[in-house]
Amino acid sequence: MIRVGIFGISGFAGQKLAEILLAHPxxxxxxxxxxxDEGTPLLSEIAPRLRGRTSLRCTNRPDWGAVDAETDLVFLALPHVVSMSFVPQLLxxxxxVIDLSADFRLKNIAVYEKWYATHTCPDLVREAVYGLPEMYRDAIRSARLIANPGCYPTSVILALLPLARERLLEPAVIADSKSGVTGAGRTPSLANLYAECNENxxxxxxxxxxxxPEMEEILSIAARETVSVLFVPHLVPxxxxxxxxxxxxxxxxxxxxxxxDLYESSYASEPFVRMMPYGQSPACRNVTDTNxxxxxxxxxxxxxxxxxxxxxxxxKGASGQAVHNMNLMCGAPETVPFIPA
Structure with a gap:
């Protein structure tokens, strides 16, 4: 049995992690x-859909004794900077550790600090493995620290990875992404109000x-040359x-x-990548609540x-990919609990 903890369990990604993990045998x-500031609620109070599935009571600060005695692996579903404050102690x-924030994704510390904040443990960035199984499966298996990819980068990198690997990409690409509102997290903001998002x-x-920069770094590694990405995200209702x-x-x-054929062969052995027939577009509704x-x-x-x-x-853009990484790290079947045996 893999004993796990989730720091940041009350956020959208944390709740989804709990939901997936409770289904994992x-x-x-x-x-x-x-x-x-959230007290010590039952998990079923945070996520009522989990009533009857768990009696876990959450703490509002880490109980390091319990973490040490009761877990083998910890997920950090926390904002950037907050995550890196816990990683050294956990290691x-x-x-x-599987970190869902951006704190360990970018190998170039200067780029991270330009876009995020001062990094407090840059030595661990060198050790961290980027948690995209379709690219780093073998390294993930033996890693202590996984940098779970961002949601937008997961989609863009997988869309372009076969071309990058075959050095078929010209060095400048355009990525136009549409995201649902949960991508912005649970922190309230004017832009995420229902009246602002609905029918807009x-x-x-x-x-x-x-x-x-995350897309550019990983695609450049795959292409073995610098790839620039003009990335324009959109919010959809x-x-x-x-x-x-x-x-x-x-x-x-x-x-x-x-x-x-290039895409079909590139992803033939990947359990969570499905190719559409040539010329057909995928649709979000067909992947909702799947990995x-x-x-x-x-x-x-x-x-x-x-x-x-x-x-x-x-x-696939957060919690599911994190569980896929956990499966690889701990020797569990890759597709559990996403695809029935």
């Missing part, structure tokens, strides 16, 4: 930590969203889901069949390609 959810206790569609932080439409020029011309990424590709010119990916931002 090889997991015991032993520790839940909420923010200092010192011998716990394996708007772009935000065009070319200056901090997920852009739905709770969960991301649809990323990526526009790329190819370094050489390939046929429609070669393009589809799938659906991808469709199409040539729109001799050397122009559109690659479209759909994911659930809370599952």
């Amino acid at each position: 090889e997991v015991s959810l032993a520790v839940g930590v909420v923010a200092p 010192k206790l011998g716990k394996r 569609l708007k772009a935000y932080k065009a070319g200056e969203h901090r997920h852009g 739905m709770s969960q889901g991301i649809l990323s439409t990526c526009y790329a020029r190819l370094t050489r011309e390939i046929s429609e069949k070669q393009l589809q 799938y990424c659906d991808i469709g590709v199409k040539k729109v010119g001799p050397r122009q390609v559109v690659a479209i990916a759909a994911i659930d931002n809370l599952v």
